[in-house]
Amino acid sequence: MKLKDYSKIFKALSNEQRLKIFMMIYKNCCAPKGTVVGAEFRIKDESTCCVKGSLDKAFTKICDCMNLSRSTISHHFKELQSAGLITCEREGQTYRCKVNEDVVDSIKDFLK
Amino acid sequence: MKLKDYSKIFKALSNEQRLKIFMMIYKNCCAPKGTVVGAEFRIKDESTCCVKGSLDKAFTKICDCMNLSRSTISHHFKELQSAGLITCEREGQTYRCKVNEDVVDSIKDFLK
DNA sequence: TGCAAGATTCTACAACATTAGAACAATAAG
DNA sequence: CTTATTGTTCTAATGTTGTAGAATCTTGCA
Numbered sequence: 001m002k003l004k005d006y007s008k009i010f011k012a013l014s015n016e017q018r019l020k021i022f023m024m025i026y027k028n029c030c031a032p033k034g035t036v037v038g039a040e041f042r043i044k045d046e047s048t049c050c051v052k053g054s055l056d057k058a059f060t061k062i063c064d065c066m067n068l069s070r071s072t073i074s075h076h077f078k079e080l081q082s083a084g085l086i087t088c089e090r091e092g093q094t095y096r097c098k099v100n101e102d103v104v105d106s107i108k109d110f111l112k
Numbered sequence: 113m114k115l116k117d118y119s120k121i122f123k124a125l126s127n128e129q130r131l132k133i134f135m136m137i138y139k140n141c142c143a144p145k146g147t148v149v150g151a152e153f154r155i156k157d158e159s160t161c162c163v164k165g166s167l168d169k170a171f172t173k174i175c176d177c178m179n180l181s182r183s184t185i186s187h188h189f190k191e192l193q194s195a196g197l198i199t200c201e202r203e204g205q206t207y208r209c210k211v212n213e214d215v216v217d218s219i220k221d222f223l224k
Numbered sequence: 225t226g227c228a229a230g231a232t233t234c235t236a237c238a239a240c241a242t243t244a245g246a247a248c249a250a251t252a253a254g
Numbered sequence: 255c256t257t258a259t260t261g262t263t264c265t266a267a268t269g270t271t272g273t274a275g276a277a278t279c280t281t282g283c284a
Contacts, residue, residue, distance in 0.1 A: 003135070007128040014123035015272075016116055023115070059231065069274050074232055076272090092281055093230060108220050112138075127242075171261065181244050186262060188242090204251055205260055 005084075006110055009103065012083035018076040021062055025086060026099045059095040117196075118222055121215065124195035130188045133174055137198060138211045171207040 013019050063073055077097075080086045084103045089096045125131050175185055189209075192198045196215045201208045 003131060004128055007126055007131045010122045010131065011126035011271095014119055014126040016119040017272085019115060019119045019122065057230090060229090063230095068272095070231065071233080071275075072273050078232090079271095090231075090280085095231080104223050108223060111216050111220060123241095129242085169260090172259085175260095180242095182261065183245075183263080184243050190262090191241095202250090202261075207261075 001106055001110075006107070009083045009085060009107060012079050012085055015076070015079075017066065017068060017072075018079060021066070021073070021076055022080055022085060022099075024062060025058065025097045026104075057093075057095060058097050113218055113222075118219070121195045121197060121219060124191050124197055127188070127191075129178065129180060129184075130191060133178070133185070133188055134192055134197060134211075136174060137170065137209045138216075169205075169207060170209045 013022060059073070059077070063070055066073060068076075077086070077088060081088060084100055087098050087100060125134060171185070171189070175182055178185060180188075189198070189200060193200060196212055199210050199212060
């Protein structure tokens with residue numbers, strides 16, 4: 001990964017709203033590598049995150065607690081995906097997100 | 113530290129030029145905590161960084177290899193300082209920078 | 225088939241970021 | 255003292271980002 005890629009990752013996390021979205025996903029779905037998609041949403045701490053009680057509908061739930069328009073949130077998801085931080089899949093009305101832990105690891109690595 | 117503080121840190125690192133400046137400082141002066149200011153510039157790998165051969169004049173040397181105006185670089189230094197990532201001191205024509213490793217650590221902490 | 229709900233895309237615009245240049249202040253060197 | 259060097263600040267131009275709303279697409283359900 002090049003410097004430009006890292007700056008892109010940091011840019012994706014540089015907006016407070018987007019960082020909040022990322023952390024909501026990260027803190028709830030940072031399943032061990034190898035976990036099948038669809039099982040990612042394991043609630044770790046319901047008190048700190050409003051994405052609760054369900055494994056899917058991440059988008060809608062995040063919309064419900066974010067006070068931003070859907071289009072804006074969709075845009076933020078795209079930015080996070082584009083930086084490689086998350087991957088998203090739609091399967092019908094189920095919206096599944098997964099944090100790309102390799103990328104998170106490489107940030108930590110980058111910072112030595 | 114709050115979410116907003118983290119987003120500010122990430123914003124400081126979100127610009128490629130500024131990230132480059134930060135890394136030049138980081139890779140050359142990440143001295144152990146407690147090291148006195150003025151002894152931070154220990155060259156670790158001269159081949160990957162153009163800040164060479166001296167402990168001070170960081171500003172000038174970074175200018176020399178950055179292809180940006182002095183005023184722009186000064187501005188970038190300010191952003192990095194404002195985010196808490198570095199501290200700078202001038203003593204005459206000696207410009208000394210230090211990476212705030214606590215902040216770097218707290219990023220790593222945040223991402224885990 | 226038709227309607228409702230979920231998510232995306234397009235458009236537009238205000239706000240903010242990046243940048244250089246000129247003027248300046250502080251220091252060093254001759 | 256004068257001149258060159260170093261870094262800051264101000265101003266202004268240009269480019270990028272964050273955001274909402276309307277239109278659109280996709281899926282599920284009656």
